[in-house]
Amino acid sequence: xxxxxxxxxxxxxxxxxxxxxxxxxxxxxxxxxxxxxxxxxxxxxxxxxxxxxxxxxxxxxxxxxxxxxxxxxxxxxxxxxxxxxxxxxxxxxxxxxxxxxxxxxxxxxxxxxxxxxxxxxxxxxxxxxxxxxxxxxxxxxxxxxxxxxxxxxxxxxxxxxxxxxxxxxxxxxxxxxxxxxxxxxxxxxxxxxxxxxxxxxxxxxxxxxxxxxxxxxxxxx
Numbered sequence: 001x002x003x004x005x006x007x008x009x010x011x012x013x014x015x016x017x018x019x020x021x022x023x024x025x026x027x028x029x030x031x032x033x034x035x036x037x038x039x040x041x042x043x044x045x046x047x048x049x050x051x052x053x054x055x056x057x058x059x060x061x062x063x064x065x066x067x068x069x070x071x072x073x074x075x076x077x078x079x080x081x082x083x084x085x086x087x088x089x090x091x092x093x094x095x096x097x098x099x100x101x102x103x104x105x106x107x108x109x110x111x112x113x114x115x116x117x118x119x120x121x122x123x124x125x126x127x128x129x130x131x132x133x134x135x136x137x138x139x140x141x142x143x144x145x146x147x148x149x150x151x152x153x154x155x156x157x158x159x160x161x162x163x164x165x166x167x168x169x170x171x172x173x174x175x176x177x178x179x180x181x182x183x184x185x186x187x188x189x190x191x192x193x194x195x196x197x198x199x200x201x202x203x204x205x206x207x208x209x210x211x212x213x214x215x216x217x218x219x220x221x
Contacts, residue, residue, distance in 0.1 A: 072099025094174030
């Protein structure tokens with residue numbers, strides 16, 4: 001039986017030690033290594049990618065969302081499961097938009113985590129039931145009850161300006177208005193105005209739904 005190879009990225013030493021102990025005792029798992037930073041994991045993955053990466057979000061230096069995006073782009077066969085204590089709506093969305101295949105809270109029972117790892121390795125998506133309401137809130141409401149026209153799909157590149165597309169990309173990465181302003185070298189008010197224009201043009205009520213629309217259309221792949 002082929003074992004599921006796993007890397008763990010977690011900055012808290014005792015948590016890493018716990019994962020080493022628990023995962024190391026599972027017959028069909030092979031823990032290849034654990035890392036304090038995302039940079040250390042990415043360096044090792046250049047030589048030996050794993051099947052699964054368990055990724056914390058609140059890491060020193062590069063955060064888990066950015067690391068997930070890089071892994072998803074460079075190693076499409078590797079599945080990332082975010083394993084964090086964070087339940088923030090924007091972070092859930094940003095993780096999914098960056099390519100995560102699973103999102104589990106750190107208090108998940110280990111028996112359940114084993115099932116999640118196996119399921120994700122075989123191609124499933126999994127979200128912790130505790131964030132079910134978050135995932136519901138980011139799904140846009142259908143525009144029709146007609147199966148052939150449930151959603152009015154839009155060509156986002158024809159609807160938005162180049163600058164608005166850049167703002168939408170930053171929204172999809174979970175950036176706040178302040179961060180968008182800093183990155184684009186404009187005021188926070190200007191960034192907020194761009195976000196408002198995007199929501200209006202896409203006929204959505206909040207930035208989360210706008211980001212979901214971008215993800216569903218594969219806009220930034």
